Amino acid sequence: MKSSVFQVESMVVPGGTESIVRGGRDLFPLLPEALHGVERIGVLGWGPQGRAQALNLRDSLAGTGITVSVGLRPGSASAEDARAQGFSEDDGTLGDWLEVAAASDLVILLIADAALAANHEQIFAVLKPGATIGLSHGFLLGHLTAIGSDFPAGHPVIAVCPKGMGDSVRRLYQQGATVNGAGINASIAVHADPDGHGWDRALAWSIGLGSPYTFATTLADEYRSDIVGERAILLGAVHGLVEAMYRYFRIDGADPVTAYERSTEAITGPIARTISNDGLVAVRAACGDQDLFDRAYSAAYRPARDLVAEIYDEVADGTELRSVILAEQRLATRPMTEIGGSPMWSHSTEVHARRGTPDHTVWYGGSEGDGVAGVDAVTAGLFVATMMAQVDEFAARGHAWSEIVNESVIEAVDSLLPYMHARDVAYMVDNCSRTARLGTRRWGPRFQAAYEQIALPHLDRPADPTLVKDFEDNPAHDALAAAAKLRPSVDISV
Amino acid sequence: MKSSVFQVESMVVPGGTESIVRGGRDLFPLLPEALHGVERIGVLGWGPQGRAQALNLRDSLAGTGITVSVGLRPGSASAEDARAQGFSEDDGTLGDWLEVAAASDLVILLIADAALAANHEQIFAVLKPGATIGLSHGFLLGHLTAIGSDFPAGHPVIAVCPKGMGDSVRRLYQQGATVNGAGINASIAVHADPDGHGWDRALAWSIGLGSPYTFATTLADEYRSDIVGERAILLGAVHGLVEAMYRYFRIDGADPVTAYERSTEAITGPIARTISNDGLVAVRAACGDQDLFDRAYSAAYRPARDLVAEIYDEVADGTELRSVILAEQRLATRPMTEIGGSPMWSHSTEVHARRGTPDHTVWYGGSEGDGVAGVDAVTAGLFVATMMAQVDEFAARGHAWSEIVNESVIEAVDSLLPYMHARDVAYMVDNCSRTARLGTRRWGPRFQAAYEQIALPHLDRPADPTLVKDFEDNPAHDALAAAAKLRPSVDISV
Numbered sequence: 012m013k014s015s016v017f018q019v020e021s022m023v024v025p026g027g028t029e030s031i032v033r034g035g036r037d038l039f040p041l042l043p044e045a046l047h048g049v050e051r052i053g054v055l056g057w058g059p060q061g062r063a064q065a066l067n068l069r070d071s072l073a074g075t076g077i078t079v080s081v082g083l084r085p086g087s088a089s090a091e092d093a094r095a096q097g098f099s100e101d102d103g104t105l106g107d108w109l110e111v112a113a114a115s116d117l118v119i120l121l122i123a124d125a126a127l128a129a130n131h132e133q134i135f136a137v138l139k140p141g142a143t144i145g146l147s148h149g150f151l152l153g154h155l156t157a158i159g160s161d162f163p164a165g166h167p168v169i170a171v172c173p174k175g176m177g178d179s180v181r182r183l184y185q186q187g188a189t190v191n192g193a194g195i196n197a198s199i200a201v202h203a204d205p206d207g208h209g210w211d212r213a214l215a216w217s218i219g220l221g222s223p224y225t226f227a228t229t230l231a232d233e234y235r236s237d238i239v240g241e242r243a244i245l246l247g248a249v250h251g252l253v254e255a256m257y258r259y260f261r262i263d264g265a266d267p268v269t270a271y272e273r274s275t276e277a278i279t280g281p282i283a284r285t286i287s288n289d290g291l292v293a294v295r296a297a298c299g300d301q302d303l304f305d306r307a308y309s310a311a312y313r314p315a316r317d318l319v320a321e322i323y324d325e326v327a328d329g330t331e332l333r334s335v336i337l338a339e340q341r342l343a344t345r346p347m348t349e350i351g352g353s354p355m356w357s358h359s360t361e362v363h364a365r366r367g368t369p370d371h372t373v374w375y376g377g378s379e380g381d382g383v384a385g386v387d388a389v390t391a392g393l394f395v396a397t398m399m400a401q402v403d404e405f406a407a408r409g410h411a412w413s414e415i416v417n418e419s420v421i422e423a424v425d426s427l428l429p430y431m432h433a434r435d436v437a438y439m440v441d442n443c444s445r446t447a448r449l450g451t452r453r454w455g456p457r458f459q460a461a462y463e464q465i466a467l468p469h470l471d472r473p474a475d476p477t478l479v480k481d482f483e484d485n486p487a488h489d490a491l492a493a494a495a496k497l498r499p500s501v502d503i504s505v
Numbered sequence: 506m507k508s509s510v511f512q513v514e515s516m517v518v519p520g521g522t523e524s525i526v527r528g529g530r531d532l533f534p535l536l537p538e539a540l541h542g543v544e545r546i547g548v549l550g551w552g553p554q555g556r557a558q559a560l561n562l563r564d565s566l567a568g569t570g571i572t573v574s575v576g577l578r579p580g581s582a583s584a585e586d587a588r589a590q591g592f593s594e595d596d597g598t599l600g601d602w603l604e605v606a607a608a609s610d611l612v613i614l615l616i617a618d619a620a621l622a623a624n625h626e627q628i629f630a631v632l633k634p635g636a637t638i639g640l641s642h643g644f645l646l647g648h649l650t651a652i653g654s655d656f657p658a659g660h661p662v663i664a665v666c667p668k669g670m671g672d673s674v675r676r677l678y679q680q681g682a683t684v685n686g687a688g689i690n691a692s693i694a695v696h697a698d699p700d701g702h703g704w705d706r707a708l709a710w711s712i713g714l715g716s717p718y719t720f721a722t723t724l725a726d727e728y729r730s731d732i733v734g735e736r737a738i739l740l741g742a743v744h745g746l747v748e749a750m751y752r753y754f755r756i757d758g759a760d761p762v763t764a765y766e767r768s769t770e771a772i773t774g775p776i777a778r779t780i781s782n783d784g785l786v787a788v789r790a791a792c793g794d795q796d797l798f799d800r801a802y803s804a805a806y807r808p809a810r811d812l813v814a815e816i817y818d819e820v821a822d823g824t825e826l827r828s829v830i831l832a833e834q835r836l837a838t839r840p841m842t843e844i845g846g847s848p849m850w851s852h853s854t855e856v857h858a859r860r861g862t863p864d865h866t867v868w869y870g871g872s873e874g875d876g877v878a879g880v881d882a883v884t885a886g887l888f889v890a891t892m893m894a895q896v897d898e899f900a901a902r903g904h905a906w907s908e909i910v911n912e913s914v915i916e917a918v919d920s921l922l923p924y925m926h927a928r929d930v931a932y933m934v935d936n937c938s939r940t941a942r943l944g945t946r947r948w949g950p951r952f953q954a955a956y957e958q959i960a961l962p963h964l965d966r967p968a969d970p971t972l973v974k975d976f977e978d979n980p981a982h983d984a985l986a987a988a989a990k991l992r993p994s995v996d997i998s999v
Contacts, residue, residue, distance in 0.1 A: 325831065341815065348811065352962040452951075465846055
């Protein structure tokens with residue numbers, strides 16, 4: 012990563028340093044220079060990422076003369092919301108996707124993965140000479156590789172990949188309007204750089220989105236960590252874990268609301284907040300029964316690591332991508348089934364209503380009714396073991412530490428889990444990107460089975476001292492602390 | 506399918522007829538003629554199929570002068586059992602796999618799929634000119650296609666694929682020694698036929714194994730239906746279903762033994778026996794609450810069909826095969842985790858001990874204690890819906906009816922479920938072929954999640970009259986009745 016405009020800093024991480032760039036609204040005046048001749052930015056698609064990025068970029072570039080336009084497919088149902096947000100056919104900031112692509116100097120491709128797979132050729136065909144192709148994750152590279160194709164020559168290909176869902180990208184940018192740098196961290200990659208300005212343009216785009224700190228990756232590394240992460244600790248594993256724990260507590264005699272609180276609420280509430288504020292080891296300290304945490308951690312680490320390794324292999328091999336394409340073909344004629352019908356979710360409203368009521372004892376651990384506001388040690392042990400399994404697998408596969416902690420920890424506790432806390436896990440799974448939804452359906456049940464069939468039945472075995480020590484000494488804690496120093500002083504409010 | 510030795514009959518199936526050959530011990534004297542010059546048969550591998558086929562063929566060919574030898578890898582732990590069964594280095598009927606392959610006129614490849622993928626080239630290299638390559642399922646074709654390779658030219662390539670696990674192939678052959686034709690049905694395929702005797706050799710091999718009726722398929726069709734079937738109704742779906750139902754009944758207040766009986770025992774016992782003896786529609790009639798059966802059927806059919814279609818796509822596309830290869834690479838350094846740790850299985854002994862005891866009310870339906878010896882309507886509805894989903898998906902993909910009903914119904918109720926009844930489902934899953942074990946781990950949890958998250962929450966919806974009518978009028982019932990006429994008059998005893 013290099014820049015002729017922004018200051019590149021070194022962040023100390025385990026085993027060395029990594030180059031990062033700190034964001035901030037004070038840098039917005041530098042964006043036009045860094046964009047090197049980009050006068051028109053076209054954002055194709057109005058999903059959560061398209062919407063958030065178009066709005067943030069328009070706000071950040073206000074007054075610079077650089078326009079941000081939104082391109083939609085003919086008849087898109089999103090046009091109404093885009094108009095309500097001020098994009099307009101009249102002034103040319105809203106239009107047909109191919110026309111917007113043809114008129115833009117930077118074309119940001121934020122349509123759904125399957126649509127991108129089906130339509131990238133006609134988009135490439137209309138690009139201006141030398142126009143920059145912008146991506147927000149590496150899916151298209153994986154697809155092009157799989158079909159033996161490539162990006163068109165002569166075009167810069169860059170990526171800015173926010174480490175949070177689209178809604179967070181917008182919401183934290185707005186909530187941080189008065190806090191310099193509040194937003195979602197992002198990784199950037201320069202895949203093709205024919206004019207030598209790829210890094211500056213990517214940095215400008217990232218800073219314009221509000222990223223507090225931007226780190227470098229490659230499209231291939233980003234693709235792997237992003238797709239694996241959402242199938243593991245970010246979505247799939249969380250869904251599998253709460254389904255397993257809910258039934259575990261129910262069979263153990265808990266009423267539905269308590270079982271919900273000890274499983275889902277514990278993770279999306281106190282566990283996420285504890286990790287966000289004080290790191291991973293603090294979760295263990297917050298458990299009343301630390302030996303039980305250690306035993307749960309020890310029972311879950313190996314099966315969780317096995318699953319993360321399996322997912323990683325399938326993603327790196329292209330198998331996972333094939334399955335997404337096959338699923339989209341099947342789903343062409345019928346809607347994806349929803350998972351929100353699971354019994355637990357019918358109690359969401361009741362659970363949420365109890366939050367903060369005076370006569371409701373917040374209870375996440377210890378014995379029922381004793382009012383310990385800690386975290387359930389079994390739920391916590393399984394969750395943290397899975398998070399560390401992903402961290403360790405990513406480290407073993409050679410990912411940069413910024414990418415590891417953002418994709419395994421920060422994105423979870425600062426973006427996704429707060430959303431799940433506000434809605435619920437099933438709502439999240441039924442409303443994220445189609446690739447993520449398909450991946451969660453595919454891998455969530457695998458995690459559930461691993462917890463039910465391997466981890467939970469082994470809770471009575473003594474903790475594995477080697478695993479516990481590896482957890483305490485894990486280099487991820489230092490990497491996370493380094494990243495935390497760059498964390499904006501505003502918590503997301505959903 | 507054609508034969509110059511055996512009588513090819515026409516079996517009436519929905520939409521036409523299919524060619525089949527009836528088996529029987531009276532045909533054993535014809536085997537040498539049908540084998541057309543095969544003097545030495547080499548069976549490579551001593552897994553359940555290798556063991557069963559080597560023993561059955563040796564018994565069927567006794568006195569003909571045709572020898573059956575077993576080939577094992579150097580240092581194989583199976584040598585001891587092979588010797589105990591009468592194969593011997595001294596008389597040349599037990600030896601190194603490559604030496605046995607080099608000395609045989611028909612080389613039957615029954616080593617594990619991954620070993621076959623890794624070692625087929627060195628086996629092919631030592632074959633006698635014109636020696637016949639024998640397979641018992643289509644895995645190797647899938648692998649060769651995936652790596653852009655092929656079988657060596659000049660060799661007949663034939664397959665005989667028993668529609669039951671190896672233990673059943675041996676056990677039913679022995680138990681049916683006095684009943685002409687008792688054994689496990691098999692499909693046969695001729696993939697390469699340079700000398701024109703492929704069908705006769707395959708028929709001889711099938712009849713020699715004890716197959717009561719043999720039907721024709723292709724290696725590709727066999728591969729797809731076999732791999733999909735074991736991932737769906739034969740193993741994966743059964744495992745997912747009993748895990749889901751056990752927890753469902755436990756949360757509903759049932760004690761562990763009753764929950765086990767209403768889930769696993771109901772399927773492996775009365776449901777399997779009812780289907781085997783009286784067909785699929787009879788299961789509905791055996792339920793005390795037929796409306797509940799219809800509602801359970803209606804709630805489960807679509808999610809089950811979606812999953813079978815997904816599995817079929819992944820198998821046909823080669824994705825599933827890639828995942829097996831990737832898993833074997835990961836597992837090279839550590840054992841596969843077992844699934845038998847799930848809480849239910851700790852009650853197997855207790856459940857089995859209650860069978861047939863005078864004071865134990867056999868209870869599978871109605872209200873607890875009322876002694877209705879029917880089947881649990883919810884368990885039955887979900888199971889039969891999944892079985893029909895597989896039947897319908899196979900029919901939609903153009904499989905022969907003999908293959909459909911054998912791979913979806915007969916193999917389940919006459920081979921696998923009786924074994925699960927004798928052991929338990931987890932034991933089966935932990936002890937079947939590695940490809941099947943991996944597939945069950947992969948897809949069982951998906952079925953569990955589909956039942957838990959989609960089917961069971963919708964039990965209170967009215968039954969779908971179209972789905973119920975489609976079930977009652979399904980052409981599979983006629984195909985099953987036609988196959989049943991060829992069924993030997995001996996039940997498997999495990």
